[in-house]
Amino acid sequence: MSQLNARTEPRFVRYFLITIALAFFALFLVLPLVCVFHNALSKGWVVYFDALKHPDAIAAMRMTLMTALVVVPMNLVFGVAAAWAISKFDFRGKGLLLSLIDLPLSVSPVIAGLIFILLFGAQGFLGPWLIAHNIRIVFAWPAIVLATLFVTVPMVARELIPIMKSQGTEEEEAALTLGASAWKTFWLVSVPNLRWGILYGVILCNARAMGEFGAVSVVSGHIRGLTNTMPLHVEILYNEYQSAAAFAVASLLAMLAIVTLIAKSIVEAHIRQGQK
Amino acid sequence: MSIEVKNIYKKFGNFQALENLSLKVETGELLALLGPSGSGKTTLLRLVAGLDFLDQGQVLFGDKDAQDKKASERGVGFVFQHYALFRHMTVFDNIAFGMNVQPRKVRPSRHEIHSKVMELLKLVQLEWLADRYPWQLSGGQRQRIALARALAVRPRVLLLDEPFGSLDAQVRKELRMWLRRFHDESHITTLFVTHDQEEALEVADRIVVMNQGRIEQVGTPEDVYHSPVNAFVLNFLGNVNFFHCRLEEGKAIIGGTALDVPGLDVDKPHPAKLYVRPNQFKITRYAPKGSALKALVEYVNPAGTIVKINMKTETGERIYAEISQDEYKNLKIVKLEQVYVSLKDVTYSEHLHNIP
Numbered sequence: 001m002s003q004l005n006a007r008t009e010p011r012f013v014r015y016f017l018i019t020i021a022l023a024f025f026a027l028f029l030v031l032p033l034v035c036v037f038h039n040a041l042s043k044g045w046v047v048y049f050d051a052l053k054h055p056d057a058i059a060a061m062r063m064t065l066m067t068a069l070v071v072v073p074m075n076l077v078f079g080v081a082a083a084w085a086i087s088k089f090d091f092r093g094k095g096l097l098l099s100l101i102d103l104p105l106s107v108s109p110v111i112a113g114l115i116f117i118l119l120f121g122a123q124g125f126l127g128p129w130l131i132a133h134n135i136r137i138v139f140a141w142p143a144i145v146l147a148t149l150f151v152t153v154p155m156v157a158r159e160l161i162p163i164m165k166s167q168g169t170e171e172e173e174a175a176l177t178l179g180a181s182a183w184k185t186f187w188l189v190s191v192p193n194l195r196w197g198i199l200y201g202v203i204l205c206n207a208r209a210m211g212e213f214g215a216v217s218v219v220s221g222h223i224r225g226l227t228n229t230m231p232l233h234v235e236i237l238y239n240e241y242q243s244a245a246a247f248a249v250a251s252l253l254a255m256l257a258i259v260t261l262i263a264k265s266i267v268e269a270h271i272r273q274g275q276k
Numbered sequence: 277m278s279i280e281v282k283n284i285y286k287k288f289g290n291f292q293a294l295e296n297l298s299l300k301v302e303t304g305e306l307l308a309l310l311g312p313s314g315s316g317k318t319t320l321l322r323l324v325a326g327l328d329f330l331d332q333g334q335v336l337f338g339d340k341d342a343q344d345k346k347a348s349e350r351g352v353g354f355v356f357q358h359y360a361l362f363r364h365m366t367v368f369d370n371i372a373f374g375m376n377v378q379p380r381k382v383r384p385s386r387h388e389i390h391s392k393v394m395e396l397l398k399l400v401q402l403e404w405l406a407d408r409y410p411w412q413l414s415g416g417q418r419q420r421i422a423l424a425r426a427l428a429v430r431p432r433v434l435l436l437d438e439p440f441g442s443l444d445a446q447v448r449k450e451l452r453m454w455l456r457r458f459h460d461e462s463h464i465t466t467l468f469v470t471h472d473q474e475e476a477l478e479v480a481d482r483i484v485v486m487n488q489g490r491i492e493q494v495g496t497p498e499d500v501y502h503s504p505v506n507a508f509v510l511n512f513l514g515n516v517n518f519f520h521c522r523l524e525e526g527k528a529i530i531g532g533t534a535l536d537v538p539g540l541d542v543d544k545p546h547p548a549k550l551y552v553r554p555n556q557f558k559i560t561r562y563a564p565k566g567s568a569l570k571a572l573v574e575y576v577n578p579a580g581t582i583v584k585i586n587m588k589t590e591t592g593e594r595i596y597a598e599i600s601q602d603e604y605k606n607l608k609i610v611k612l613e614q615v616y617v618s619l620k621d622v623t624y625s626e627h628l629h630n631i632p
Contacts, residue, residue, distance in 0.1 A: 170356050170358060170360035171360050171361075171362055171363070173327050173347070173354070173356070173360065174354065174356060174360040174361075174362070174422075174425075175362075175373070175377075176326075176327070176346070176347040176348045177325055177326075177327070177347050177348070177350075177352055177353070177354035177426070178348075178373055178374035178377065178425065178426070178428075178429055179348050179349075179351075179374055179377055179378060179429055180348060180373070180374075180377040181348060181377070182348075184377050188373075188377065189362055192362075192364040193362075193363065193364060
């Protein structure tokens with residue numbers, strides 16, 4: 001009885017809503033996940049591991065890791081800088097910067113990919129110059145990095161802006177009056193206050209970077225063993241009716257998602273505690 | 277170390293926060309900046325600390341211009357209203373911070389830092405909290421730690437921004453007295469901002485009353501309370517009654533009654549505003565020798581060291597008076613009784629010569 005109050009719905013309404021929510025998630029999230037692992041292992045462990053050990057699969061994994069390895073730190077630096085500027089200073093064009101950070105969320109990733117083709121492709125704006133100087137961007141690793149960077153730009157900044165805004169600037173000011181340089185203030189006061197927010201942003205950014213399909217698909221050129229990332233490799237295998245192999249590689253991405261979810265909920269708990 | 281600001285101006289967008297303001301804080305003085313919100317007192321404090329930059333003018337520490345010195349080089353101890361303790365550090369690390377960030381050459385040894393921190397914790401009487409985190413402390417404890425942290429760097433001046441503004445009344449009083457005692461022992465030049473007149477009157481050596489980016493009056497608590505230079509200062513420092521009246525032959529005519537006003541010279545009749553503190557009324561049950569205002573007692577509150585009385589005159593003017601418990605015992609007045617009110621004194625009068 002103690003949990004009842006004026007806002008509490010009748011019991012059958014509560015159970016009804018909970019059932020619907022759980023059923024929905026079971027049907028559209030858990031079931032597909034189970035399917036992925038089921039199909040991946042449908043021809044046994046040998047086929048599963050063979051698919052993962054295939055040179056093309058390993059090349060795709062390497063490409064995905066290399067991309068994330070570059071994109072995540074870049075976004076980390078950009079995200080912290082942008083969030084810092086937006087939450088701690090007032091300047092002209094602040095609204096524009098905020099909208100720009102959000103832009104990738106509202107643009108289809110395919111368009112994002114196309115932008116880079118139009119910019120750096122052979123017929124593109126900078127194409128002739130790049131060809132003349134023998135610089136290869138499109139259908140190669142640099143374009144994959146650029147496209148991934150584009151779609152993941154909001155991830156870190158978006159997480160940090162509300163945290164920074166709520167924390168204000170008083171602690172930094174206190175550090176300055178205590179004789180700390182701007183550099184020391186940043187590392188000893190600002191960063192520790194933001195560490196869980198930063199980690200949270202990095203986890204989300206990494207998940208998105210490794211899982212991105214649309215934008216990367218447009219710019220990569222799908223060259224097996226060279227410019228394929230894991231999501232692209234899954235698609236190729238599937239189109240070639242190697243469904244067990246396709247699901248094997250997909251299962252790796254699914255596991256990444258599960259790990260991300262767990263890490264995310266642990267970090268979220270820390271952020272909530274830090275705001276007490 | 278004295279602090280001086282000369283002809284400073286500061287604008288935020290279209291808002292003129294400070295306008296041609298000059299002030300000198302003498303070495304070893306405890307000076308209160310008192311004013312309503314938006315009067316520029318916090319802005320002034322932040323300019324002195326180097327946390328904001330002025331548009332025009334000069335800030336001097338001693339006789340040296342502090343203009344091109346950064347906040348981190350000015351050697352000030354700053355205490356914020358909301359404490360601004362480093363939330364991810366223990367109390368010990370908070371206090372040690374200022375020493376830990378010093379360049380290696382001048383930084384005290386680990387052992388020295390430890391004993392300095394413990395000494396400061398002892399000063400603020402919170403030795404047992406060294407290992408706690410800020411969120412585990414009460415507001416009063418946090419502010420004392422913030423003070424200890426500011427003192428750890430041996431500041432030349434101490435700047436306090438509404439230091440007790442977000443504390444309970446009781447804790448506030450305690451800390452106020454603690455600050456006064458601390459200042460009496462340390463004699464560190466201190467500038468502190470408050471909007472609480474009681475706090476300023478109780479703690480400060482001198483008070484600067486500010487309004488709309490300018491200084492209205494500078495003086496000892498006694499000066500500003502008893503000899504305010506204008507109506508704003510008067511209104512801001514304590515309760516006051518004011519009457520529209522006409523001054524004639526040493527008497528004030530309020531609502532048809534001519535009252536004796538001690539110490540008021542009148543050359544020719546003119547209208548005026550009289551400002552009277554609650555303790556400057558004499559209340560009697562029977563009509564006194566001179567003339568007095570007839571008033572109805574609306575409310576009496578004897579709970580406290582003084583007795584507070586609200587009255588309404590025949591002509592509808594409201595009076596708030598305070599009398600001592602002894603006077604109250606002699607008077608024995610209750611609600612809805614008729615009394616006579618005369619003036620013992622007047623704090624300030626505004627003469628309106630130009631209005632007929």
